[in-house]
Amino acid sequence: MLGRASMLLPCRSILPARARPFSTDLPAAPSADATFTEAWTKVIPNMDPPKTPLSFMQPRPPTPSSIPSKLTVNFVLPYASELATKEVDMVIVPATTGQMGVLPGHVATIAELKPGVLSVHEGSEMTKYFVSSGFVFIHANSFADIIAVEAVPLDRLDVNLVQKGLAEFTSKLSSATTDLEKAEAQIGIDVHSALNSALTG
Amino acid sequence: MALAALRREGRRFAPMISPRPITALRSSPLAPSLEDEGPIGVRYISTQVVRNRMKSVKNIQKITKAMKMVAASKLRAIQTKAENSRGLWQPFTALLGDLPSADVKKNVVVTISSDKGLCGGINSTSVKISKGLHKLNSGPEKETKYVILGEKAKAQLIRDSKKDIELIITELQKNPLNYTQVSVLADEILKNVEYDALRIVFNKFHSVVSFVPTVSTVLSPEIVEREAESGGKLGDLDSYEVEGGETKGEILQNLAEFQFSCVMFNAVLENACSEQGARMSAMDSSSRNAGDMLDRLTLTYNRTRQASITTELIEIISGASALEG
Numbered sequence: 001m002l003g004r005a006s007m008l009l010p011c012r013s014i015l016p017a018r019a020r021p022f023s024t025d026l027p028a029a030p031s032a033d034a035t036f037t038e039a040w041t042k043v044i045p046n047m048d049p050p051k052t053p054l055s056f057m058q059p060r061p062p063t064p065s066s067i068p069s070k071l072t073v074n075f076v077l078p079y080a081s082e083l084a085t086k087e088v089d090m091v092i093v094p095a096t097t098g099q100m101g102v103l104p105g106h107v108a109t110i111a112e113l114k115p116g117v118l119s120v121h122e123g124s125e126m127t128k129y130f131v132s133s134g135f136v137f138i139h140a141n142s143f144a145d146i147i148a149v150e151a152v153p154l155d156r157l158d159v160n161l162v163q164k165g166l167a168e169f170t171s172k173l174s175s176a177t178t179d180l181e182k183a184e185a186q187i188g189i190d191v192h193s194a195l196n197s198a199l200t201g
Numbered sequence: 202m203a204l205a206a207l208r209r210e211g212r213r214f215a216p217m218i219s220p221r222p223i224t225a226l227r228s229s230p231l232a233p234s235l236e237d238e239g240p241i242g243v244r245y246i247s248t249q250v251v252r253n254r255m256k257s258v259k260n261i262q263k264i265t266k267a268m269k270m271v272a273a274s275k276l277r278a279i280q281t282k283a284e285n286s287r288g289l290w291q292p293f294t295a296l297l298g299d300l301p302s303a304d305v306k307k308n309v310v311v312t313i314s315s316d317k318g319l320c321g322g323i324n325s326t327s328v329k330i331s332k333g334l335h336k337l338n339s340g341p342e343k344e345t346k347y348v349i350l351g352e353k354a355k356a357q358l359i360r361d362s363k364k365d366i367e368l369i370i371t372e373l374q375k376n377p378l379n380y381t382q383v384s385v386l387a388d389e390i391l392k393n394v395e396y397d398a399l400r401i402v403f404n405k406f407h408s409v410v411s412f413v414p415t416v417s418t419v420l421s422p423e424i425v426e427r428e429a430e431s432g433g434k435l436g437d438l439d440s441y442e443v444e445g446g447e448t449k450g451e452i453l454q455n456l457a458e459f460q461f462s463c464v465m466f467n468a469v470l471e472n473a474c475s476e477q478g479a480r481m482s483a484m485d486s487s488s489r490n491a492g493d494m495l496d497r498l499t500l501t502y503n504r505t506r507q508a509s510i511t512t513e514l515i516e517i518i519s520g521a522s523a524l525e526g
Contacts, residue, residue, distance in 0.1 A: 036302040044333040050402065050414040054299040057291055074292060078380035078466055081288035096445035108437075110296070111444035112452055135459060137296045140440065145292030147463065149380065 063140040067105030073120065075129075075146045082129070082151060083120070090121040091144060093136050094194075104142040111136050113148065115194040117201075128154045130198050132191065159199055166192035248509070251502045255495060262491035268319070269484035276409070276477035282378070283406060283470040289463045290417070297438070297460070300428060301418045305397035307346075308338045309367070311390070311465070312358070313403040313472045314351035316371055321479035323404045323412055323472075324353035330414050331358070331402050335365070348390055350469070367394050374473060380466050387462035397421050399461060403468040404475035410482055412475040417468060419461045422453035 033052055040049035073091055075083040092101045094116025113134045120127045134148035169188030176182040312331045314324040331354070335345045348368045349355045355369050368390060376382065390399075399419040404412040420428070429438040443449045 033299075033301070039302060039337055040333065043337050047329060047333060050330050050416040051405065052299050052301050052415065053290060053294045053417050056405070056415075057294055060295050074288065076288040076292065078286055078289055078463070079282070080285045084288060100444070108441040109444055110441050110452060110456065112455055135456060137292055137441075139295070140437075143295075145295065147289065147292055147459070149384075 060139070060143060061141055064142075068142045069104060071102060071104045071106075071142050071144055073144045073146065075118075075120075075148070075151070077148055077151055086120075086122075088120055088122045091146070092117075092119045092121075093146065094118060094131060095136065100136075102136075102138055102144055106138050106142070106144075108140045109136075109138045111138075113146075115191045117154070117198045118146065118148075118151065128198075130154055130157060130195060154198060157195060157199055162192055162195045162199060166196060246501070246505060248502060248505050251498055251505060255498045255502065258491050258495050258498065262488050262495065265484045265488040265491065269481050269488065272477045272480040272484060276474060276481065279378070279470065279473050279477065280406070283467070283474045286467045286470050290460075290467050293460045293463065296441075297420070297425065299418060300420065301400070301416060303398055303418065303420060303424060303428060305338075305420070305424055306343055307395055307397040308334070308343065309346050309348060309390075309394050309396040309399050310334050311348045311399060311401045312350065312354045313401065313468055314349070314354035315472070315476040316352045316374065317476075318353060319480060319483060320476050321483040323475055323479045324351070325357070326414050327402050327404060327472075328354050328357045330416065332362070334400055334402065334416065335362070346394065348394060350386075373469065378466075378469055378473065380462075383466040383469055384462040387458070387465050391458055391461065397424050401464060401468050403472040404479075406471045406474035406478060409478045412479060415468075415471075417464050419457065419464055422450060422457050425453060425457070426450075 033054055036052065037049045040047075070087040070089065071091065073083050073086050073088050074081070075086075090101060090103050092099050093111070094100075094113055095111040096114045097111070099116070100111060113131055113136060115132055116130070118129045118131045120129075129151040130153075131146075131148045132150040134146065136147075137145040139145075166189065169185050169192060173182060173185035173189060176185050310331045312327055314327050318324075331347065335347075338345050345365065346367045347358055347362060347365050348370075349358060349366060350370045350373055352371050355371065358366060370386065370389075373386075398421065401417045401419070403415060403417075405415040407413055425438070443452045445452065
């Protein structure tokens with residue numbers, strides 16, 4: 001009797017992977033998701049369809065009829081979100097075509113960034129970052145998404161190292177033989193001269 | 202009743218008991234300690250064997266507990282990174298939307314899995330989803346290829362889908378994950394694989410006990426153009442002015458490549474978190490299981506010990522009473 005009782009130990013199992021229901025789940029957005037889930041359940045009825053990024057995102061507000069007063073900026077880097085839905089007056093981004101000022105009500109644009117200074121103007125204060133490269137999306141609803149690979153505040157840059165790097169890459173360019181080396185050296189020069197002008201200008 | 206229970210316990214360990222004829226040949230010091238024959242010819246498992254088993258189960262419990270602690274500390278380290286990288290893919294989805302059901306000719310499924318095992322069922326889930334996507338996107342003129350990250354998915358997919366595998370990448374986590382490494386990886390994939398749509402399959406980390414299989418879709422610029430022209434979800438992409446570059450196509454190409462590397466970075470981090478979390482819960486349930494086993498073995502050990510003592514006493518007493526007459 002003792003043996004039987006000790007043998008009937010409760011079996012513990014790992015909690016099944018349960019998705020937390022997100023408050024950001026939009027009823028309207030998953031129209032593409034609906035076709036996907038339907039197609040999935042038809043072909044693979046035994047498994048739950050995988051989730052898609054749309055169900056994990058906060059929905060964006062639609063384009064308002066009048067121009068809003070503030071620009072909402074999302075400035076993201078691979079390692080952090082520098083600014084997340086911050087309301088500012090203006091941002092100046094270093095697009096490949098030159099410095100571009102973005103105000104609320106800007107026309108919807110996709111622009112690639114080149115190494116340069118990004119400045120965020122909020123009221124009377126201005127924050128400057130040196131951005132290596134990336135993209136900026138300006139949406140019609142006065143949302144601006146800036147995605148950069150690296151961004152540092154200007155006060156963290158060392159002038160001497162910048163000069164040294166510039167000299168180094170210039171010499172590399174002159175001694176470069178293959179196209180790849182030339183391209184790499186040219187990129188180095190571009191970035192360092194942008195750094196230079198950021199620090200001096 | 203107790204003897205019936207003992208008999209059952211004895212039968213459970215029966216394979217470990219050596220058969221009778223052999224013990225008769227063994228040297229005398231060994232035989233009594235290995236087997237005791239009690240009343241009704243019941244064979245008990247020897248206490249020595251049970252003691253050995255208890256020792257090994259206790260060691261296993263220690264090991265799994267240690268593995269759980271290690272996984273917990275690794276999870277802590279990588280979780281902040283993953284959460285910080287979550288903002289990275291959102292602008293792309295906001296701009297380009299999410300079209301997992303886009304009908305394309307060349308699909309590439311990028312399966313992200315772990316290199317090490319003992320992490321529960323997350324790798325099997327990813328592989329099942331990848332195979333599901335393969336099935337979903339099969340049809341005339343359509344082909345699906347695999348790009349595999351991680352040993353575990355490679356082991357599973359190489360068995361039946363060997364001809365569909367384009368690229369296998371392992372030992373991703375040898376050095377701590379960073380964006381540069383992942384972007385080089387993304388570059389390699391984009392260079393070597395022709396694609397119309399890239400579907401990245403990974404486990405998204407929600408919490409230590411919950412990992413959701415997710416698929417992120419990155420479309421090539423041509424498909425993006427096609428979807429934008431046909432209206433629907435990407436219809437208002439045309440309203441976006443494209444600054445710079447010679448052509449819109451060039452910028453869209455850069456955009457697609459950048460999107461792929463950003464989404465990959467986030468996916469790899471999330472999968473690493475899920476792996477550590479799954480390992481934590483797997484090792485936790487394993488140590489708990491070992492603890493239960495240890496309790497059961499302790500009871501068996503005590504019962505066996507007491508039974509042999511009782512048997513000895515019975516023999517002595519019956520021997521003594523026989524002498525008295």
